[in-house]
Amino acid sequence: MRIDDRTSPPSLSAMPECAPQAAIPAQVWMDKQIRAGLARATGGLSVISASLAGLDWALQLGISPAKIVQAWQVWLQHSIEDWPRLLPTAAEPPSVDLSDQRFADAGWQDWPYRCWRDAFMRNEAFWESLTQDIDGLSRHHQHIVAFCARQWLDLLAPGNVWWMNPTIARTASSTFGANFLQGAHHWLQDASELLSKVPGLPAGRPALEFLPGRDVARTPGKVVFRNALIELIEYAPALGANTVWREPVLIVPSWIMRYYILDLKPEDSLVRYLVESGHTVFMISWKNPDASARDFGLDTYLEAGLLTALNTVHARCDGAHVHAAGYCLGGTLLATGAAMLARDAAGGPLASMTLFASETDFHDPGELGLFIDKSSLATLDALMWSQGYLDGPQMKSAFQMLNAQDLIWSRVMSEYLLGQRLRANDLVSWNRDTTRLPYRLHSECLHKLFLGNELATGKLCVGGQPVALSDLDLPLFVVGTEHDHVSPWRSVYKLHLLTKAELTFLLTSGGHNAGIVSEPGHPGRRYHVHTRLPAAPYLSPEQFLNVAVYRDGSWWPAWHDWLVAHSTARCTRQAPGQGLADAPGTYVLEP
Template sequence: MAEPAQRPPASAEGEAIAVSPVEKAAVEAVAPMPVPSPASDFFREPEALDPDEQGDLAAEHFDRMVNASIARLTQGVSPASLNRAYSDWAINLACSPGKQVELWQYAWRKAVRFGFYAAHSLAGHQTADLIAPEKGDKRFDDEAWTKPPYNLLVQSFLLTQRWWEKATTDVRGVSRHHEAVTSFTTRQLLDFWAPSNFLTTNPVLQKTTLEQGATNLLHGLENFAEDVEHRMTGKKPSRSRQYRPGREVAVTPGRVVYRNRLIELIQYAPQTDRVRPEPILIVPAWIMKYYILDLSPEKSLIRYLTEQGFTVFAISWKNPDSEDRHLGMRDYLDLGLNAALDAVGAICGADAKTHALGYCLGGTLLSIGAAAMARDGDERLKTVTLLAAQTDFTEPGELSLFIDSSQLAFLKDMMWQQGYLDTKQMSGAFQMLRPNDLIYSRLLHEYFFGVRADKNDLMAWNDDATRMPATMHAEYLEQLFHENLLARGQYRVGDRPIALTDIDVPIFAVGTQKDHVAPWKSVYKIHLLVDVDVTFLLTSGGHNSGIVTPVGHPRRIYQVATAHDGQHYKDPDRWQRETPVHKGSWWPEWAAWLVERSGACGMPPRLGNTEAGFPPLEPAPGTYVHRP
């Protein structure tokens, strides 16, 4: 049983704040960490420095101010990083005459074929297209695009796009990273000039404008003005306000039972007369609000778990501001995961081991915490579940295009000035991974067709983004994303490195087929990093939609198989070919897995434990979820 925590006086708002033993120790500690992190000099102050060091620091601050100003214009993309990638490509292409001849020949052949195609098409003859859009590209699906001159615009655009794809790939001598950056960036530039994006070249938009007497353009102008207002004032769009935490979403009943400067811990009320003795602790990503797992009641994973007879706790992260710039990964581990486990143990009993679930970044944090706990002999965990969470970052998908030494320095300077990474900067990076779907298509429909897409609860949640403290995000990007220290066994917690092979509890890992943030084959690498039974489940959908898959979803499928410790490794492609496909939601599969590893049902614990220093405070969803 955890020792009772000291209760401080009420805050200025009249709310008592619980302090766990872990937080108390963190607050009382005054000695620096034995091994400083790479971001520990992020906010060096000039005091106690000699004149030469003060001059060096002033020069460094000036450089950071310049880079931060540039970052505002480039949306956080480093010009030096782009220049290095294109220089590598251009120099190696200049030294590859064979590749140049190949490109000239390809361009000549396609130009001749396009000439014949254009002549036949303008003469009114039916002619097979020279090139088809890629699978999933719906920009030119309307029949109007098949008639001249618009079909010529489409074919010319697609041929140009294909030529540049050949030109920026398979150039001998170009590094894989620079090739990926060059190809990706060139593709984004070309997509901007797609004929579907402009009134003068989009026949569908022209037809709509004529039929509606240009009122669609007026509605689009109103939408644009509304978006500018929201961006300048920081207010949520009215459509997002239809889904308010505690009213339309995040309505599963419960109470906040613990709060510190970084988290609120919510304990949910039981929905059954008897519950499993092992509680579930949910560690969500801090990049978005926690209620992704507690949306509308019919889409709430938290509600589903309580209905299955589990006691559920969830961490609600505070939305940090500039005053939290010094919070690092160690703080998120101590004041987040460890503090929450203290509270769960005090409420449910020290003998009740915890099923821990981590989602996205929360899953990475959970894997770090689980490895550290195993190293130190802490046996509070019963199982570990990782949802779309990476532990090996060698193949993290297209997000890696934004990460190299130059880009990291640029991001650090931007965060150094703000004290955090802003929500708009994060969402912009994610949108650039799928610009046709997330940027151009939306702008076209809202500003030219004048039609607002109806918001649902998931889309409204997506608008409710959070910031990330500068120190924590810099450490995460550098130590995990860039240097991959966790997978290499070199990530340090305290004064010693941790190894994922130390984890000694079963793992349930979930990947999603269309994940652009944590590609499922990257998530699958957990098989290579641990020495325990791993049950891996692959579900259809994306990073969020695949996880939020309620029972009864009509279009979801999944595959699941368990790799027992000691069995031979299956690569992900072979695993996908050989594993049976099931229809429906993956939630019941996971719930059954938890039941197999849980004890017999008994009486549910009470909400909170006042005697141990964890009294029930506000009703769920608490106060942190409402902070802008």
């Protein structure tokens, strides 16, 4: 059955939970404007939410004197134990965990730097104890308070103060302070770039070190379909080969990223790897929306994006079923579409589904949950409503705060205090190439997925009816990454609870991006993999680690082998014709 031949859904009156949302009353306009103004002043963060969390913490801690006394006792005990190290001639062993990369430099073992380091670590442990395990404090408020405490502690860390940091002091001595002059020049450059952006208008594209089509996104191919939302790229077979596996691979990237993270330089391009392994590969390239796309929602991205691309690939490959793979929220969209097809068309043209670092259960969305409550979403909604979209830099700032030590303070030290510009690679350059998010789409994702968890609970409506992941009945391959701040692997793993289909779960080293871009030959890579058969009982994440097969190296060959095992035969397929444009297409080049 073709996608466009689905039967009409029952009337909405029979399912009030799937009724369309009511329009915003005209009298609410003033409230929205006030909230939007506050959101601009705070960068989209809710001061009310943070204040309520702080008040809750202070009141609950105020009636827990034993916990306060215990924290002070531990701090005092460690201070007394460390006092011999205050002497310049002391040769006491380190009292802190030297695996902390902030203090990896050998200079931190010298006096007086070790004194400042040890004092900071004691204070950090003290405040951590005061923001954990407080009776009566809600879990969400606890996470917010701990996050805020961590931001202040990172700000006050001795590594961020030039005369307390041995690396900076050593550099200043050897350069006679020239590093500070160079750092000031870097700061002025960055400040000038920031001030050049006009508030209220979409930010222009930054100057990228690696340009799509020139340095990255170089795998040969053609744009074979285009509408107002997507360009569909079909990649040419590897040089000299036109015999490929019959089932093509369609990759659905997230709309919050440029697709070419999966087609970076040739040596770390997943697309090129798949093509050279004998697969016909298609890629969705999302158009970077502006205010005119404010009303594009999940249904729009599902119908005009995923399902249109799937239908096109199915037709172009002579009716072959499709191995579909989704990355991050692209995987969430793919899982939603697959559940809808299972509901309406017995799976449609899908042969299998692969999810890269994609959540389907958002009950524990990791550190992103810090920004997910009704007050925070009302603030962000108002900002997006006034602009029509969420701008890339606005979204990027939230992700930077989640890992401030690596993404903010390490850059401050390197570029402004040491005077050394961080050397960009293709992944860093891609990370600077931000995108915008339509108002309605991002609002629906935050409210329906993150806050309401509607996909996991069977309440998410598509085409007037709810979809359920329990309807999935096709082979699944799911990748989680060990150090993922965006899609924690234990949250990704919860798909085991939502479907009984055959599911191969692979846990790889790395984070949300670097763990997926894990080409063969990349040093230090490793993974665990295990397949849960339909009739097998559930295994907890800890049990998975005990029974999974451990292997060193990239996980890409394991996925290729899985795709081959779920393909039927090889066939002859010609390269795409003239097409609408050469890869990487036009949408990825737009600011």
